[in-house]
Structure formats: C-alpha cells, structure tokens
Amino acid sequence: MKKSSLIILLFIVLSCNNSKDKIIIIKNKKEIENKQLKEIQNPLENLDSITYIATKFINDYVSNCNKMKEQIGIIEWVNSYPNVSQKFKSELTKMIQDAEEKDPEYGLGFDPIFDAQDYPDDGFKxxxxxxxxxxxxxxxxxxxxxxxxxxxxxxxxxYLLDGCGVINIPKNKQAKR
Known part of the structure; x- marks a missing residue:
C-alpha cells in the first residue's frame, strides 16, 4: 500500500509542469504534520507540569500550615516558594496588608489561599x-x-502559579462554598 501510494505520488509530481512547487508543498505538508504531532504531544507534558506545580504548591502549603508553632507566615512562605508569579505574591501581600490596616486585630479573617478559615490537613488531589x-x-x-x-x-x-483560592481568581471561577 505504501509503495503504491509513493509511486502514484511520484507520478503526479513528475507529470506536473511545476514539479518544484509540488515537492515544496509535499515537504511543507510533512512539516505541518510533524508540527501538529508535537503540539498534540506537548499538552501532555504541559499537563503534567501544570498539575504538578499546582498540587505541589497546595500540598506544601498544607504541610507548612500543619507545623503550628514552626510554620512560616503566609507572605514569607509564598514569597520564598518557587514557581509562584510576582503578580500572585503582590496581590496576596496587598490583600493581607489592606485587611490588617482596616482591622488590625481581626485582619483578613480567613486564609485567602484556602478561601476558608479552616483547611483539610491531609492535603489535596x-x-x-x-x-x-x-x-x-x-x-x-x-x-x-x-x-x-x-x-x-x-x-x-x-509555568507559575498565578491564582489560588481568592487570589487572582475571578469570583465566578472561585470554588463554591
């Protein structure tokens, strides 16, 4: 089957007046097919990277919160964490500082990463x-x-974490409570 297709293709190419154009078109078609194949393969690699970064972040955050007395403060922890965007860090800092200025005793009143006051201490999937x-x-x-x-x-x-909980997540995309 492959040989007969190749022979027919060769015959068509040789019988055309503009054989160079036909060969280029065929070559470009192959390049396009190869590019499409790579694009199909890359999302799987990206999916692994994206989901790994997100689940590692949230589970590492849970581990930090579980440390009780040894835990690092939320702003310091996020600022030192790899794979977090500057926009996320800035928004978190601004959100907490604004809340503490308004109400120094109560502050934000919830954890903006969990979007809750409490959290599951065994992590997320x-x-x-x-x-x-x-x-x-x-x-x-x-x-x-x-x-x-x-x-x-x-x-x-x-890939960087750019939103979580209420930080950089539009209201209509936030998890329902």
Whole structure:
C-alpha cells in the first residue's frame, strides 16, 4: 500500500509542469504534520507540569500550615516558594496588608489561599483541569466537597502559579462554598 501510494505520488509530481512547487508543498505538508504531532504531544507534558506545580504548591502549603508553632507566615512562605508569579505574591501581600490596616486585630479573617478559615490537613488531589485556560480544581483528599480553584500561567517559558483560592481568581471561577 505504501509503495503504491509513493509511486502514484511520484507520478503526479513528475507529470506536473511545476514539479518544484509540488515537492515544496509535499515537504511543507510533512512539516505541518510533524508540527501538529508535537503540539498534540506537548499538552501532555504541559499537563503534567501544570498539575504538578499546582498540587505541589497546595500540598506544601498544607504541610507548612500543619507545623503550628514552626510554620512560616503566609507572605514569607509564598514569597520564598518557587514557581509562584510576582503578580500572585503582590496581590496576596496587598490583600493581607489592606485587611490588617482596616482591622488590625481581626485582619483578613480567613486564609485567602484556602478561601476558608479552616483547611483539610491531609492535603489535596487534582479533580479538574481546563487546558485552554489553565484553571484547575483540587479537592481535599478526605474532606468531601472542599475544593479550591487554581490557575497556572506560562511566563518566560516556565509555568507559575498565578491564582489560588481568592487570589487572582475571578469570583465566578472561585470554588463554591
């Protein structure tokens, strides 16, 4: 079958007056097919990177919160964490500082990363991912119904956490409470 297709293709190419154009078209078609194949393969690699970054971040954050007396403050922890966008860090800092200025005793009153006052101490697992928007949802491993919306953004050829809980997540995309 391959030989007969190749022979027919060769016959068509040789019988045309503009054989160079035909060969270029065929060559470009092959290049396009190869590019499309790579694009099909890359989302799988990207999916692994994106979901890994998001789930690692939220589970590392849970581990920090579980440390009780040794835990690092939220702003300091996020600012020192790799794979977090500057926009996320700035928005978190602004949100907490604004709340503390308004009410120094109570502050924000909830954790903006969890979008809650309390959290499941056994961590989260991925439950949903939208590869067109890079929004994903993680759900508590054992606390049924406790979900958090997150967003990853590609910046300078690397994936960074750019939204989580209420930070840089539009109201209509936030997990329902």
């Amino acid at each position: 991925l439950t949903q991912f939208d590869s067109t928007t890079n929004y994903l949802t993680v759900e508590a491993k054992s606390w049924k119904g406790f979900a958090i919306t997150m967003r990853i953004k590609k910046m300078d050829n690397e």
